[in-house]
Amino acid sequence: MRDNEFIRTKVPMTKEEIRAISIDKLQLHRAKRMLDVGSGTGSVTIQAAHTYPELDVVAIERNPDAVALTLENIEKFNCKNVTLHEGLAPISLEGQFDAIFVGGTGGNMREIFDWCHELLVPGGRLVLNFILLENAIEAAEIAEEMDWQELEVTSIQAGRWTGLGKGHYFKPQNPTIIVSCEKALENQEAQESAQA
Known part of the structure; x- marks a missing residue:
């Protein structure tokens, strides 16, 4: 989906190039239930739905x-499969999620990781986006410490072809760091505790 399709204000939005990669890393083709924490404009929620x-x-x-x-x-795109909660995560939610x-x-990095670990099914995917390097490093360190599987940290820099005078240039967007990982399968967790 294109960024210009969304109703926009000054509220931050995950841009379409970053959104496409982030959604791909969530592996939604095999998911039944997804959670978007910090929806902003709703661009990730809407595109996924x-x-x-x-x-x-x-x-x-x-x-x-x-x-x-x-x-x-949500109303503009007529997304009937979205539920929105107002609040600061972590909040109490029913059921589990695949992504x-x-x-x-x-500012609640550790709490968010613990909460996501409780909410995700074994093998569930977790994807976090950051513009601050320190936050991305903290997330990667916590993921390693908690033994999340398939940890990947990717830096994405996108620019848009933009007219300037008689020529063109690539107007840069904020570089974004994508941290993605997967909750260990139950038998993996059991094997790891037995070996410890």
Whole structure:
């Protein structure tokens, strides 16, 4: 989906190039239920719900302006498979998820990881986006410490072809660091504790 399809304000939005890679890393083709933490404009929520209409998408956002904007975009794209909660994660949610996307931790990195570990099914995917290097490093270190599987840290820099005077240049977007990992399968966890 193109960025210009979404209703926009000053609320931050995960840009389409980053969104495409992040959603791909969530492996939603095999998911039944997804959680978006820090939905912002709702771009990840909407694209996931629109691309996978059978997917149950739950979103959380603490900023009232962003909540209102996400609701507007849900209505615009007629996404019937989205539930939006206003609040600061971690919050109490029912059931488990196959995939969790984190667009913002609100300074609660460790709590978010513990909470995501509880909410994800074994083999479930966790993808986090950061613009601050320190936050990405902290996330990767916590993921390693908690023995998340298939940890990948990827830096993405995208630029858009933009006119300037008689010529063109690539207008840069903020570089984004994508941290992705997977919750260990139960038999892996049992084997690791037996070996410890």
